[in-house]
Amino acid sequence: MRLLLVNPNTNARTTALMVEIARRAAPAGVGIEGATARHGAPLITDPAALATAAEAVRDLLQASDLAPFAGIIVAAFGDPGLDAARAAAPSTGIAEAAMAEAAHHGRFAVVTTTPLLADAIAERAAAYGHGGAFAGTWLTEGDAATLTADPARLEAALEVAARRALAEAGPDAVIIGGGPLAAAAAALRPRLPVPVIEPVPAAVALAVRRAHESG
Structure with a gap:
């Protein structure tokens, strides 16, 4: 099984950190891959950035091949874009x-x-x-x-x-x-x-x- 962890902010280092933590937490046989928002903020700190992050998640998923993944994790605490992710695959927000x-x-x-x-x-x-x-x-x-x-x-x-x-x-x-x-x-x-x-x-x-x- 493979899961896709989507970081709704633009900081690729944060993506790598969260993927590492997710891999340590995953049971045997579960692989975790990461993807980083292509636009938005490097840190989501206010409602405007949260709204932009939701758009970034939607855009990222629309441009991605999701076929290999059994599920998606939206990895920002406001769960931005979770509804859009659920339209594409079984999805979970970290909040x-x-x-x-x-x-x-x-x-x-x-x-x-x-x-x-x-x-x-x-x-x-x-x-x-x-x-x-x-x-x-x-x-x-x-x-x-x-x-x-x-x-x-x-x-x-x-x-x-x-x-x-x-x-x-x-x-x-x-x-x-x-x-x-x-x-x-x-x-x-x-x-x-x-x-x-x-x-x-x-x-x-x-x-x-x-x-x-x-x-």
């Missing part, structure tokens, strides 16, 4: 998968770097049926692009925000919300006292399950 996994634990918080996307995250939680389980979004301090470029600072800032979420809302799980935050999510897992949900591995698991069900 969709992470929220589903987190909701199994009970109430969950999202921790991320993009304040202008907080409303979009809440809308996704409600759309996926998790409005009652969604405890809210907690944000890092500082510019998202600057943090993302410095892994150590990013991890530290996310940990501070996650501990603030735990103190203020007492969630049963924490999602580190963002495809480019995938490595930081893995690093934070052993540091926090509740399950830390990594969106990319969550999406791999759900995409594999859906591919088996549809095939």
